[in-house]
Amino acid sequence: MIGAFHRRFNKALLREEKRVETIEFVSSNVDLEQIESGQDGSWVEELERTITIREISDRMDGWTKKVWQARQYGYSWRDISGFSGLSEQAAKKKFEYGLEKVRRSIVRLLKGAKTKNSD
Numbered sequence: 001m002i003g004a005f006h007r008r009f010n011k012a013l014l015r016e017e018k019r020v021e022t023i024e025f026v027s028s029n030v031d032l033e034q035i036e037s038g039q040d041g042s043w044v045e046e047l048e049r050t051i052t053i054r055e056i057s058d059r060m061d062g063w064t065k066k067v068w069q070a071r072q073y074g075y076s077w078r079d080i081s082g083f084s085g086l087s088e089q090a091a092k093k094k095f096e097y098g099l100e101k102v103r104r105s106i107v108r109l110l111k112g113a114k115t116k117n118s119d
Helices: 002-022 029-034 042-059 062-072 077-084 088-118
Strands: none
Touching (some): 042 088, 062 077, 062 088, 077 088
8 A cells, every 4th residue: 555655645746846847936036027018018909909809799789890991991982882872971971870889888887887986
């Protein structure tokens, strides 16, 4: 029994040593500064922008989201008005109205969060 215990114990020790060897710990800010991504903060801004855009597009109605995606892919207002069956001006106004609805819902959400935090 003692032999079985020693084998299992040694096997566990070897696994732990391998795990420690494969993991590098960042122990201080000095180590973090040596990492390139620790020095470059532009990825944070890009991530925040991407999250914001996704949250806004998730609040859009179907038509507004479809037009927004079409504009991202380079479609003109003439192309969009063609597939939507509206005039260019009507398509622009409908899109602006959809964006305004999203803006108002986000403002309402933020005001609600502020009143909850102040309570």
